[in-house]
Amino acid sequence: MLNxxxxxxxxxxxxxxxxxxxxxxxxxxxxxxxxxxKIESYGRAYELLTEGLKxxxxxxxxFRPAPHFWTIHEIIVHIADSEANSFIRCxxxxxxxxxxxxxxDEQGWAVALNYHQQSTTDALELFKWxxxxxxxxxLSLPETVWANTVHHSENGLMxxxxxxxxxxxxxxxxxxxxxxxxxxxxxxx
Numbered sequence: 001m002l003n004x005x006x007x008x009x010x011x012x013x014x015x016x017x018x019x020x021x022x023x024x025x026x027x028x029x030x031x032x033x034x035x036x037x038k039i040e041s042y043g044r045a046y047e048l049l050t051e052g053l054k055x056x057x058x059x060x061x062x063f064r065p066a067p068h069f070w071t072i073h074e075i076i077v078h079i080a081d082s083e084a085n086s087f088i089r090c091x092x093x094x095x096x097x098x099x100x101x102x103x104x105d106e107q108g109w110a111v112a113l114n115y116h117q118q119s120t121t122d123a124l125e126l127f128k129w130x131x132x133x134x135x136x137x138x139l140s141l142p143e144t145v146w147a148n149t150v151h152h153s154e155n156g157l158m159x160x161x162x163x164x165x166x167x168x169x170x171x172x173x174x175x176x177x178x179x180x181x182x183x184x185x186x187x188x189x
Contacts, residue, residue: 032143035146035161035164038164038165038168039135039138039139039164039168041168042131042135042138042164042167042168043131043132043135043139045131045168045170045171046124046127046128046131046132048171048172048175049079049124049127049171049174049175050124052171052175052178053072053076053178055179055182056072056178056181056182060072060181060182060185061073061076061120062116063181063184063185065180065181065184065185069181070110070177071116071181072178072181072182073115073116073120074110074115074116075174075177075178076120076123076124077110077113077115077118077120077123078106078109078110078115078174079123079127079170079171079174080122080123080124080126080127080130081106081109081113082106082170083126083127083130083131083167084126084130085104086130086134086163086167086170087130087133087134088101089101089150089163090134090137090138090160090163091137092150093145093148093149093150093160093163094137094141094145094148094160096150097148097149097150098148098149098150098151099150099151100150100151100152100153101150101151101152101153101158102152102153103152103153103154103155138164141160145160146159146160146161147159147160148160
């Protein structure tokens with residue numbers, strides 16, 4: 001299982017480069033062009049996920065390589081729950097900047113919400129619509145909104161660019177996690 005709390009970069013508001021906003025971490029800058037690329041990648045996540053899932057036989061989706069690993073089935077349900085949290089967090093950045101957003105116990109949710117009994121079809125459909133709706137929302141945000149911050153209960157101060165970075169990478173990181181499960185499963189066959 002990936003621990004998302006380790007994935008959130010700590011970016012700080014930087015300077016302006018001409019008409020391009022810049023957020024600095026060391027020498028790295030998030031420009032409008034970089035952000036636009038991330039937004040487009042963010043918007044393609046459902047297609048990336050559904051195409052990626054085709055390589056993993058459904059009969060191995062409940063395979064657990066080790067006690068601390070999630071199954072592909074659990075990862076899919078987690079993705080929907082994570083996206084529901086992301087959906088609200090994004091709106092907090094826009095409508096309530098400066099406010100707190102809560103983290104959640106991903107492992108605890110998987111157990112308490114019995115991810116193995118939940119429908120992956122429903123989870124994928126929920127992810128599709130939550131991601132699409134937020135993608136449409138962020139396409140035309142004014143530049144000033146990207147500097148809005150919230151205080152995350154686990155990760156501290158985050159900008160809207162931090163949020164985009166985390167969720168733009170979320171699906172590729174989980175597909176890599178699924179690939180690891182698949183490779184271990186193949187070795188046991």
